[in-house]
Amino acid sequence: xxxxxxxxxxxxxxxxxxxxxxxxxxxxxxxxxxxxxxxxxxxxxxxxxxxxxxxxxxxxxxxxxxxxxxxxxxxxxxxxxxxxxxxxxxxxxxxxxxxxxxxxxxxxxxxxxxxxxxxxxxxxxxxxxxxxxxxxxxxxxxxxxxxxxxxxxxxxxxxxxxxxxxxxxxxxxxxxxxxxxxxxxxxxxxxxxxxxxxxxxxxxxxxxxxxxxxxxxxxxxxxxxxxxxxxxxxxxxxxxxxxxxxxxxxxxxxxxxxxxxxxxxxxxxxxxxxxxxxxxxxxxxxxxxxxxxxxxxxxxxxxxxx
Amino acid sequence: xxxxxxxxxxxxxxxxxxxxxxxxxxxxxxxxxxxxxxxxxxxxxxxxxxxxxxxxxxxxxxxxxxxxxxxxxxxxxxxxxxxxxxxxxxxxxxxxxxxxxxxxxxxxxxxxxxxxxxxxxxxxxxxxxxxxxxxxxxxxxxxxxxxxxxxxxxxxxxxxxxxxxxxxxxxxxxxxxxxxxxxxxxxxxxxxxxxxxxxxxxxxxxxxxxxxxxxxxxxxxxxxxxxxxxxxxxxxxxxxxxxxxxxxxxxxxxxxxxxxxxxxxxxxxxxxxxxxxxxxxxxxxxxxxxxxxxxxxxxxxxxxxxxxxxxxxxxxxxxxxxxxxxxxxxxxxxxxxxxxxxxxxxxxxxxxxxxxxxxxxxxxxxxxxxxxxxxxxxxxxxxxxxxxxxxxxxxxxxxxxxxxxxxxxxxxxxxxxxxxxxxxxxxxxxxxxxxxxxxxxxxxxxxxxxxxxxxxxxxxxxxxxxxxxxxxxxxxxxxxxxxxxxxxxxxxxxxxxxxxxxxxxxxxxxxxxxxxxxxxxxxxxxxxxx
Numbered sequence: 001x002x003x004x005x006x007x008x009x010x011x012x013x014x015x016x017x018x019x020x021x022x023x024x025x026x027x028x029x030x031x032x033x034x035x036x037x038x039x040x041x042x043x044x045x046x047x048x049x050x051x052x053x054x055x056x057x058x059x060x061x062x063x064x065x066x067x068x069x070x071x072x073x074x075x076x077x078x079x080x081x082x083x084x085x086x087x088x089x090x091x092x093x094x095x096x097x098x099x100x101x102x103x104x105x106x107x108x109x110x111x112x113x114x115x116x117x118x119x120x121x122x123x124x125x126x127x128x129x130x131x132x133x134x135x136x137x138x139x140x141x142x143x144x145x146x147x148x149x150x151x152x153x154x155x156x157x158x159x160x161x162x163x164x165x166x167x168x169x170x171x172x173x174x175x176x177x178x179x180x181x182x183x184x185x186x187x188x189x190x191x192x193x194x195x196x197x198x199x200x201x202x203x204x205x206x207x208x209x210x211x212x213x214x215x216x217x218x219x220x221x222x223x224x225x226x227x228x229x230x231x232x233x234x235x236x237x238x239x240x241x242x243x244x245x246x247x248x249x250x251x252x253x254x255x256x257x258x259x260x261x262x263x264x265x266x267x268x269x270x271x272x273x274x275x276x277x278x279x280x281x282x283x284x285x286x287x288x289x290x291x292x293x294x295x296x297x298x299x300x301x302x303x304x305x306x
Numbered sequence: 307x308x309x310x311x312x313x314x315x316x317x318x319x320x321x322x323x324x325x326x327x328x329x330x331x332x333x334x335x336x337x338x339x340x341x342x343x344x345x346x347x348x349x350x351x352x353x354x355x356x357x358x359x360x361x362x363x364x365x366x367x368x369x370x371x372x373x374x375x376x377x378x379x380x381x382x383x384x385x386x387x388x389x390x391x392x393x394x395x396x397x398x399x400x401x402x403x404x405x406x407x408x409x410x411x412x413x414x415x416x417x418x419x420x421x422x423x424x425x426x427x428x429x430x431x432x433x434x435x436x437x438x439x440x441x442x443x444x445x446x447x448x449x450x451x452x453x454x455x456x457x458x459x460x461x462x463x464x465x466x467x468x469x470x471x472x473x474x475x476x477x478x479x480x481x482x483x484x485x486x487x488x489x490x491x492x493x494x495x496x497x498x499x500x501x502x503x504x505x506x507x508x509x510x511x512x513x514x515x516x517x518x519x520x521x522x523x524x525x526x527x528x529x530x531x532x533x534x535x536x537x538x539x540x541x542x543x544x545x546x547x548x549x550x551x552x553x554x555x556x557x558x559x560x561x562x563x564x565x566x567x568x569x570x571x572x573x574x575x576x577x578x579x580x581x582x583x584x585x586x587x588x589x590x591x592x593x594x595x596x597x598x599x600x601x602x603x604x605x606x607x608x609x610x611x612x613x614x615x616x617x618x619x620x621x622x623x624x625x626x627x628x629x630x631x632x633x634x635x636x637x638x639x640x641x642x643x644x645x646x647x648x649x650x651x652x653x654x655x656x657x658x659x660x661x662x663x664x665x666x667x668x669x670x671x672x673x674x675x676x677x678x679x680x681x682x683x684x685x686x687x688x689x690x691x692x693x694x695x696x697x698x699x700x701x702x703x704x705x706x707x708x709x710x711x712x713x714x715x716x717x718x719x720x721x722x723x724x725x726x727x728x729x730x731x732x733x734x735x736x737x738x739x740x741x742x743x744x745x746x747x748x749x750x751x752x753x754x755x756x757x758x759x760x761x762x763x764x765x766x767x768x769x770x771x772x773x774x775x776x777x778x779x780x781x782x783x784x785x786x787x788x789x790x791x792x793x794x795x796x797x798x799x800x801x802x803x804x805x806x807x808x809x810x811x812x813x814x815x816x817x818x819x820x821x822x823x824x825x826x827x828x829x830x831x832x833x834x835x836x
Binding site: 161164165167168171172174175176177178179180181292293296 | 360361380381382385393397398399400401402406409410411414441443
């Protein structure tokens with residue numbers, strides 16, 4: 001494996017958790033719910049996946065546990081914001097803090113223990129392609145799931161009737177209700193989907209990316225995923241571009257540090273976040289695209305008048 | 307029409323907490339008739355039709371459809387039976403296409419391409435031209451209503467419920483709608499037509515049911531009634547009509563001038579104001595008519611100072627104030643009453659006396675503040691009391707929270723708060739929107755009286771009856787441009803309709819029926835409740 005190969009593999013590895021979390025949150029936001037708890041759902045997914053795979057020795061059971069961890073957190077969010085009509089912003093922030101703290105408690109005994117690595121699935125022939133072979137066709141199952149999810153979400157939102165209803169609920173919940181759709185049920189499913197995706201993303205971090213449990217190991221990736229949704233202006237395909245762009249910046253700053261650039265390493269570590277801000281500024285300049293795709297009811301609770 | 311009724315509602319009762327929105331209401335709709343449902347704001351019309359469309363469940367009562375008792379648990383159930391609805395506040399999705407919007411109301415299993423074809427076919431057939439792939443956000447209000455109607459027609463309904471359909475249309479678009487309705491009735495479909503515009507009810511409706519305070523007050527035949535007899539059935543007492551004497555304004559001083567006012571659009575779906583000019587003279591009421599969303603709120607924001615313009619674009623009392631704050635404008639004698647009373651004009655959780663302070667803290671002489679910091683509560687309390695007395699505001703306690711007042715009483719307070727200052731220029735947006743007839747008459751009279759004492763009054767309104775009742779001159783706003791303000795004598799409904807843009811989205815394939823200039827509009831205006 002030469003340098004370009006290795007670089008590409010590491011970029012893909014850094015990007016996949018962002019992509020998984022972002023595509024889930026995109027669906028959540030399209031239904032009109034803003035769940036700022038991505039970070040918390042991710043880290044819970046990470047710790048559940050790590051602990052389960054270590055105990056059972058089976059990384060696939062670990063993935064399942066990661067899904068359940070993320071989903072459980074999202075159901076808590078749904079219960080508070082949809083059931084009890086709590087403020088979505090505050091609840092999401094609380095969910096992030098809760099996840100970070102709670103995962104630290106669960107993971108206390110696993111700190112420093114090497115985990116079970118998720119095996120790669122080699123796709124014959126294609127994986128022998130030069131440069132992209134290893135990066136794209138000799139990957140673990142979560143990478144393939146992430147790419148398939150983008151296809152799936154794109155089809156779901158724009159080709160299926162479910163997606164039409166989901167977008168309608170996010171666009172104007174009063175109208176959707178007047179037409180007879182159950183707004184909060186649609187939102188519940190969306191939030192749950194977001195939780196599952198965040199859980200997968202967390203599982204990827206602890207089973208593939210580091211293969212260790214470290215407290216606070218999500219390190220702000222949940223927040224980048226939230227920014228990516230805006231960056232993608234709520235269009236599924238753009239999350240791929242966004243995730244890989246940020247993954248690349250994340251990796252390149254490592255290499256820049258390794259190459260001994262005369263720039264403070266702290267500044268380089270801040271690069272991905274700076275890039276996020278710059279990208280958001282540019283994206284919000286094109287107001288028309290943003291406005292048409294922005295779910296109008298984003299962050300607003302719905303209480304039926306029945 | 308002595309055959310079995312299509313729909314019979316018996317003893318419908320709906321309670322929201324302590325409020326009885328519908329109290330044992332009966333309604334019978336025969337096949338092929340246009341049945342009017344009349345009543346003031348808050349009389350329970352919308353509640354009743356929501357029950358008939360399955361979006362609300364009645365507390366008591368039964369619904370009989372074609373002789374069989376039914377329970378409508380949701381709108382899908384109602385649509386399956388053949389009940390369709392055209393909403394007052396459209397149930398459309400702005401960022402979606404016409405075909406997507408329509409698909410949402412139809413049962414699953416439609417191919418989008420085939421549905422698009424059917425939409426264009428049905429819409430052309432009924433003279434309601436629509437393009438299936440246009441984005442709703444780009445369409446005019448009249449075109450949006452067509453989507454609702456076509457959506458309804460595609461379900462092949464036997465009963466079509468229409469909630470205040472003409473309140474958002476130009477007079478020409480309303481004529482087109484009437485033609486469609488008569489044709490639908492001719493096909494044997496029934497229409498339940500909610501309106502407070504009595505002249506049009508008299509023209510097109512076969513029978514009428516009148517509600518007042520949630521109770522059924524009468525069944526009647528509109529063509530055998532007069533507008534004022536219908537109005538008194540709705541209101542329960544006769545409403546005092548507004549008095550207005552003719553005045554000559556040629557020598558009156560110009561108190562406010564808009565001079566080529568331009569304002570860029572604030573977003574992709576917002577309206578840009580282009581070269582708006584208007585002189586407002588002391589003693590006159592000028593009204594700006596127009597269909598909602600043509601720049602009215604932008605114009606109000608520019609005049610009141612919520613958005614800055616070129617300095618010379620807004621001139622109050624001979625001073626250029628286009629880039630000055632709202633307080634500077636108030637100190638020059640201007641006063642502003644914005645459109646949304648609960649979200650914009652008052653803070654609902656503050657008391658009336660505190661809300662007085664919100665618009666008058668900077669302009670009042672002597673000041674309402676001690677040393678510019680502490681509030682003189684006795685003073686603001688006294689002003690609140692005075693407004694309440696002069697404007698007949700009914701309240702449960704001496705100084706209630708603004709949010710606890712009813713819509714009509716709150717609107718009287720909001721208008722009264724500014725008139726109480728005796729401003730030289732008053733700008734009012736939608737002065738009587740959603741207000742009962744009694745309060746509306748009081749507010750309109752107060753506006754005229756203020757003008758006749760020498761102030762200039764500018765009224766932005768979508769209610770043409772109101773405009774003809776109070777205005778000395780009328781201008782029309784359409785797509786961000788303002789027509790020249792003409793004396794009311796030179797204006798007719800037809801002229802205003804053409805200035806509003808006639809029939810929007812018309813490619814010339816449909817003939818526009820002529821509109822009879824409606825002299826009765828002003829006289830029926832006193833009964834106009836919305």
